[in-house]
Amino acid sequence: MSELSDLYQEVILDHNKNPRNFREIEEAEKRAIGNNPLCGDKIQVFVNMDGDVVEDVAFQGSGCAIFKASASIMTQTVKGKTKEEAEKIFHEFHEMVTGKLDIETDDNSLGKLRIFAGVLEFPARVKCASLSWHTVNAALHDEEEVSTE
Ligand code: ZN
Numbered sequence: 001m002s003e004l005s006d007l008y009q010e011v012i013l014d015h016n017k018n019p020r021n022f023r024e025i026e027e028a029e030k031r032a033i034g035n036n037p038l039c040g041d042k043i044q045v046f047v048n049m050d051g052d053v054v055e056d057v058a059f060q061g062s063g064c065a066i067f068k069a070s071a072s073i074m075t076q077t078v079k080g081k082t083k084e085e086a087e088k089i090f091h092e093f094h095e096m097v098t099g100k101l102d103i104e105t106d107d108n109s110l111g112k113l114r115i116f117a118g119v120l121e122f123p124a125r126v127k128c129a130s131l132s133w134h135t136v137n138a139a140l141h142d143e144e145e146v147s148t149e
Contacts, residue, residue, distance in 0.1 A: 008118040015069035020076055021058040034061075034135030036127045036148045041067040045135045052082045054140075059132060066125050070116060071132035077113060083140050089113070090133045097126045 025031075028046035035042055041063030048056040057075045061068075078086045092108045095101035096117055103114045119125045127148040138146040 005118055008115045011073075011112075011115050012065055012069040015072040016065040019059075019068055019072040021072065021079070022060065023058045024060055025056060025058050028058075030139040030142060032135050032139035032144055032146060034131050034138070034146045034148075036063070036067065036131045038124065038148065039064055039067065039128050041128055041131050043067070043071055043132055043135050045071075045132065045139050047136065047139045049083075052084070054078050054081055054083070054086060057136065059135075063131075064128055066119065067128040067131055070129045073112060074132040074136060077111075078136055086140060087137065090137050093133055094130060096120075097129055 025046035025048060027048070029049055030047040031044060033044050041061070043059055043061035043063070046058045047054060057078050059071045059075060061071065077089060081089070089109060092101060092110055093113055093116070096103060096108070096110060097119050099120055101108060103110065103117050116129050119129045131148055134146045134148065138144070
């Protein structure tokens with residue numbers, strides 16, 4: 001687990017310092033706001049679709065390093081995926097950070113997101129890591145607001 005932990009730290013630091021797709025899409029077709037009151041993380045997610053495919057996705061917000069890194073990687077992951085594929089990954093991610101999916105033995109398409117298996121050791125951080133996923137899922141379902149509470 002220590003190799004994964006080193007990678008985790010490295011990736012979190014990198015994405016926190018230099019978040020990807022950190023901008024507003026002014027003409028976004030879909031948008032949602034997410035709140036994690038326990039930590040103070042706040043996010044707004046913007047999505048533009050091309051048919052069933054996520055053509056563009058971006059976020060703005062503020063919060064802790066894990067939240068920001070996770071949101072950054074979420075946008076990279078979801079971009080170019082169909083709504084159905086994005087939902088599948090969201091589901092797997094959620095199962096992973098809540099300990100219901102074992103990345104070593106269970107079939108999954110998490111790829112790079114596997115580094116967030118590390119948050120399992122820090123229960124208070126699970127909501128930080130999953131907030132952006134709940135929010136993009138809300139946006140895809142035309143819900144405007146989501147809270148982890
Ligand atoms: Zn947080």
